[in-house]
Amino acid sequence: LDYQHVQVPFEITLWIMLASLAKxxxxxxxxxxxxxxxxxxxxxxxxIMGGIIYGLNDRSPPVMDSDIFFLYLLPPIVLxxxxxxxxxxxFENIGTILLYAVVGTIWxxxxxxxxxxxxxxxxxxxxxxxxxxxxxxFGSLIAAVDPVAVLAVFEEIHVNEKxxxxxxxxxxxxxxVTVVLYKLxxxxxxxxxxxxxxxxxxxxxxxxxxxxxxxxxxxxxxxxAFTTRFTKDIRVIEPLFVFLYSYLSYLTAEMFHLSGIVAIxxxxxxxxxYVEANISLKSHTTVKYFMKMWSSVSDTLIFIFLGVSTIxxxxxxxxxxxxxxxxxxxxxxxxxxxxxxxxxxxxxxNTITSKDxxxxxxxxxxxxxxxxxxxxxxxxxRKKLFIAATTVVILFTVFIQGMTIRPLVDLxxxxxKRESAPTVGEQIHIRFLDHLLAGIEDISxxxxxxxxxxxxxxxxxxxxxxxxxxxxxxxxxxxxxxxxKLERKHAMELAQAGQLGHGxxxxxxxxxxxxxxxxxxxxxxxxxDVLDNMQEILAxxxxxxxRTGPAYNRHTLPGDSEPTEQAKEILILxxxxx
Amino acid sequence: WGQAQMGVPRVPRGSASVTSLLSLAVTSExxxxxxxxxxxxxxxxxxxxxxxxxxxxxxxxxxxxxxIVHAFFDKxxxxxxxxxxxxxxxFEDFLTIMSYFRPIEMNMDEEQLDRFxxxxxxxxxxxxxxxxxxxITLQEYRNVVEELLSGNPHxxxxxxxxxxxxxxxxxxxxxxxxxxxxxxxEGITFEDFLKMWQGIDIxxxxxxxxxxxxxxxxxx
Numbered sequence: 001l002d003y004q005h006v007q008v009p010f011e012i013t014l015w016i017m018l019a020s021l022a023k024x025x026x027x028x029x030x031x032x033x034x035x036x037x038x039x040x041x042x043x044x045x046x047x048i049m050g051g052i053i054y055g056l057n058d059r060s061p062p063v064m065d066s067d068i069f070f071l072y073l074l075p076p077i078v079l080x081x082x083x084x085x086x087x088x089x090x091f092e093n094i095g096t097i098l099l100y101a102v103v104g105t106i107w108x109x110x111x112x113x114x115x116x117x118x119x120x121x122x123x124x125x126x127x128x129x130x131x132x133x134x135x136x137x138f139g140s141l142i143a144a145v146d147p148v149a150v151l152a153v154f155e156e157i158h159v160n161e162k163x164x165x166x167x168x169x170x171x172x173x174x175x176x177v178t179v180v181l182y183k184l185x186x187x188x189x190x191x192x193x194x195x196x197x198x199x200x201x202x203x204x205x206x207x208x209x210x211x212x213x214x215x216x217x218x219x220x221x222x223x224x225a226f227t228t229r230f231t232k233d234i235r236v237i238e239p240l241f242v243f244l245y246s247y248l249s250y251l252t253a254e255m256f257h258l259s260g261i262v263a264i265x266x267x268x269x270x271x272x273x274y275v276e277a278n279i280s281l282k283s284h285t286t287v288k289y290f291m292k293m294w295s296s297v298s299d300t301l302i303f304i305f306l307g308v309s310t311i312x313x314x315x316x317x318x319x320x321x322x323x324x325x326x327x328x329x330x331x332x333x334x335x336x337x338x339x340x341x342x343x344x345x346x347x348x349x350n351t352i353t354s355k356d357x358x359x360x361x362x363x364x365x366x367x368x369x370x371x372x373x374x375x376x377x378x379x380x381x382r383k384k385l386f387i388a389a390t391t392v393v394i395l396f397t398v399f400i401q402g403m404t405i406r407p408l409v410d411l412x413x414x415x416x417k418r419e420s421a422p423t424v425g426e427q428i429h430i431r432f433l434d435h436l437l438a439g440i441e442d443i444s445x446x447x448x449x450x451x452x453x454x455x456x457x458x459x460x461x462x463x464x465x466x467x468x469x470x471x472x473x474x475x476x477x478x479x480x481x482x483x484x485k486l487e488r489k490h491a492m493e494l495a496q497a498g499q500l501g502h503g504x505x506x507x508x509x510x511x512x513x514x515x516x517x518x519x520x521x522x523x524x525x526x527x528x529d530v531l532d533n534m535q536e537i538l539a540x541x542x543x544x545x546x547r548t549g550p551a552y553n554r555h556t557l558p559g560d561s562e563p564t565e566q567a568k569e570i571l572i573l574x575x576x577x578x
Numbered sequence: 579w580g581q582a583q584m585g586v587p588r589v590p591r592g593s594a595s596v597t598s599l600l601s602l603a604v605t606s607e608x609x610x611x612x613x614x615x616x617x618x619x620x621x622x623x624x625x626x627x628x629x630x631x632x633x634x635x636x637x638x639x640x641x642x643x644x645x646i647v648h649a650f651f652d653k654x655x656x657x658x659x660x661x662x663x664x665x666x667x668x669f670e671d672f673l674t675i676m677s678y679f680r681p682i683e684m685n686m687d688e689e690q691l692d693r694f695x696x697x698x699x700x701x702x703x704x705x706x707x708x709x710x711x712x713x714i715t716l717q718e719y720r721n722v723v724e725e726l727l728s729g730n731p732h733x734x735x736x737x738x739x740x741x742x743x744x745x746x747x748x749x750x751x752x753x754x755x756x757x758x759x760x761x762x763x764e765g766i767t768f769e770d771f772l773k774m775w776q777g778i779d780i781x782x783x784x785x786x787x788x789x790x791x792x793x794x795x796x797x798x
Contacts, residue, residue: 350782418777425745425752425774431726432642433784436705439646440679440786442636445615448786451636458639479727483741 018049019300037402039152039303043395046307054311066372069305070260073298074369075250077148078261079243080295081172082268083287089165096344096352097169100360102206104170104336105143105177111332113139116325125320130382133189138386140181141374142329142393146367147171147261148302149394153365153402160415163356167363175261175369176210182373183257189378213259217266220249224267225274225468232470238283239290242275274468302368306394309371315388325389326396329366337361355412362405365397366390424486427479612676616669625666626650641728645705650675654704661710681785691781696772698784703771713765716746749774 003010022045026038090097113136120127120135150171154164184202188194224245231238246267253263276284337360345351352360374390377383409416438450619633620626631637631647640646649655651664655678656671664671678701682694706714706722720742727738746766753770766774 423745423748424741425748426777428723428726428741428745429775429778432702432705432722433780435640435642435726436646436702437679437784437786439637439640439643440676442634442640443615443619443631443646444612444676444786445618446786454636454639479723479741480737483744486744 015301015304016297018045019297019304022304023296023300035403037153037156037398037406039149040399040402042300042303043307043310043398046304047310048307049304050308050311053308066376069302069368069372070254071251073302074148075247075260075264076291076294076298077151077302078172078250078264079246079268080291081147081151081168082265083242083246083272083291085265085269086161086165087269087272089161090169093162093165093169096348097166097173099340099344100166100170100337101173102177104340105145105174106181107336107339108143108329108332109136109139109177109181111139111335112143112325112328113137115328115332116321119321119324122320125318127318127321130321130385133185134380134382137182137185137189137377138374138389140178140185141370141377142325142366142390143332144174144178144366144369145171145364146369147175148299148369149365149367149398149402150363152299152303153398153405154363157406157409158417159359159409160417162350162352163359163414164417166352166356167360172261172265176213176259177206178369178373179257179259180206180209186378209257209259210262212256213253213262214266216253216256216258217249217263217268218270220245220252220263221267221270222274222464222468224271225278228275228278229468229470231279235280235283238279239286242271242287243290245271274465278468278470306368306371310391310395314384315391316382316384317388318385321385322389322392326393329364329393329397333364334361337364355414358412359405359409359414362401362408365401366394367398368394370394424479424483427482431479609673612673613669616672625668626672627666642705642722642725645708645722645725648708649701649705652704654710655701676786679784679786682781695781698780699772699775700768702775702780702784703768706766706771713767714771715765716742719746719749719766 019042022042023038026041113132116139117130117132117135119125120130145167147168150167154167180202184205188198191198224241227241227245228238231241246264249267250260250264254260279287337357341352341357341360370390371394374383374386377386434450434453438454441448441451616626619630621630628647628651631650637643637646648663650667650672653662653664656664656667656674667675678698682691686694703714704710706718708718708721709715720739723742723745724735724738727741749766749770753766753773
């Protein structure tokens with residue numbers, strides 16, 4: 001039995017297997033995921049596992065190594081979040097998001113730090129030796145909202161898009177602030193004296209960290225897009241580039257002490273548009289599924305390890321400190337949201353209602369990032385106290401807030417996500433409105449939001465697209481893309497159901513919700529004269545039928561007279577002509 | 579409005595249209611800014627014609643430029659009971675059109691909000707409905723899509739047409755639901771148009787930010 005030889009990969013695989021089996025287990029009980037969010041169940045499983053290991057070995061189970069967390073477990077989740085981030089709502093609300101992320105986090109850090117210091121002054125609690133700096137350091141790591149936890153919980157409750165993007169965007173972008181403050185206070189702990197120039201350096205550092213992260217991310221993103229321009233003949237490794245470049249951007253940013261999360265998000269958002277235009281449909285599906293898979297595995301592992309690491313002798317239970325930490329976290333978050341929203345609502349037309357504000361405050365969940373940061377603290381006397389406090393806060397937010405947020409959302413009747421299929425008409429209208437508003441801004445001589453957006457689009461189409469997109473692929477507008485997607489879906493359904501050419505089964509772009517199968521036909525390129533022939537048939541048959549003059553009659557759509565095969569090929573080849 | 583404003587033309591009293599509009603929206607600084615802009619566009623004349631809009635460089639790249647300029651001269655938007663196109667517009671008309679893009683106010687009640695929304699959508703409807711017959715026909719919709727996609731030189735006309743067809747079909751199914759085989763869908767009326775835009779909150783989207791509401795300027 002050569003266990004030593006395979007031990008490390010074997011154990012890793014066993015943990016991942018355990019995590020995935022646990023996930024299957026939850027979904028077998030239909031009622032469970034609706035009451036208790038998955039993250040809670042996973043932590044619970046972790047607690048059990050930790051308890052078992054503790055009982056067997058009679059020593060603390062392995063604590064999640066911070067390096068493993070930051071280097072291996074966190075990037076896939078953040079990449080997934082950044083790649084699939086809906087960019088429109090994100091950029092529309094970017095001001096608010098940045099305000100919450102930056103100012104809100106700073107407010108929380110100092111608020112929690114100072115109030116805990118005040119608690120430490122009380123003689124009865126035996127906390128005299130926890131200095132102000134230590135409290136601020138603790139505040140800096142506990143104040144930040146965690147993207148993993150927020151994602152896990154908010155994914156299941158489907159609130160309206162704006163609210164979701166606000167909480168989620170904040171949790172991602174506050175990393176820059178957290179990194180700076182944490183490192184700043186940690187270095188202050190080691191310095192004998194602190195001069196005011198150090199504080200200013202800290203402020204400057206914040207800008208460097210944030211903007212540097214964005215720059216690093218964007219440069220890797222554009223390089224990735226540029227690389228995919230040449231991958232036409234080796235389609236198989238296309239998905240790999242997406243992952244390689246994103247991971248590199250994260251590691252590079254971490255290397256330079258910049259914010260890795262901001263870097264990887266900018267990389268993903270920057271490259272998405274161009275990469276998706278360059279890579280094949282199959283590669284695109286691969287990228288999507290691999291990302292989702294990896295982030296799901298990471299997510300599960302993180303929560304299980306959180307549970308496992310809780311058990312053990314790492315804690316020093318000082319109840320007053322712990323309780324007050326929880327209370328102050330809640331209070332300062334609520335206050336911060338209230339004050340900031342008050343300012344935001346004064347400058348914005350689209351106000352954030354008080355129900356939304358409550359959910360934003362209540363949705364400030366802490367998670368594994370705090371946990372890892374607390375383990376990274378230098379060893380000093382009261383470290384175990386901090387570990388205990390962090391653990392309690394995380395468990396509190398994930399369990400109590402995570403479990404009650406769904407009933408609260410229902411109770412308060414918070415505006416939910418609009419469940420509707422995407423329509424081409426809507427895309428047209430939105431685009432029309434964009435151009436209209438840009439035009440009005442031009443006419444009125446005002447350089448507003450739409451003016452800059454227009455300018456960016458212009459810059460994009462003139463320069464960026466020429467460099468980053470493959471030569472013979474024309475840039476497509478979102479209207480065309482959506483239309484193609486819907487057409488393709490519809491063509492596959494019709495081909496599958498064999499209904500093409502039969503009676504009044506009119507194409508309906510709205511009612512399709514069957515799963516899309518991959519159709520080999522799409523990838524075959526027909527030879528030129530077949531194509532010409534088909535184009536001719538296209539022009540003659542399909543369009544003649546649809547061209548109905550001033551009155552639009554649904555009755556005269558693809559009629560009975562066409563043979564099924566021809567009609568099938570017409571529809572499938574039709575979007576080749578697009 | 580009683581204050582002395584340099585160069586701002588006095589709005590004649592009793593011009594009910596402007597009174598009702600401006601009583602809700604624009605402050606005096608904004609009016610001054612717009613007036614300056616008007617003078618720039620009109621080259622110090624009292625009225626603007628369509629040609630004056632050519633002097634705006636950025637507008638050239640806008641795919642729906644024609645429709646936007648047209649909307650300024652559309653008499654239906656200028657609140658005049660008549661129909662058709664005006665030859666030239668003065669500052670009052672300019673302000674009227676601009677007021678369609680004012681942002682929503684905090685203290686609006688349900689009825690006001692509804693009217694507000696309908697106003698904006700009516701403006702949009704007039705832009706789509708180029709022949710002024712109160713319906714958006716398939717041909718007009720096709721025209722809109724073609725203009726929107728005109729920035730892309732590689733796209734064929736037929737693709738734009740089929741996209742418009744698809745969109746029209748969606749609109750038909752939203753507005754009329756399941757149609758019988760003999761039913762003919764004439765075109766999108768204003769009520770149908772309202773239904774189509776139900777999901778998009780136009781009150782908050784369709785505004786130009788500088789037209790902010792700080793003080794309410796009443797003009798009597």
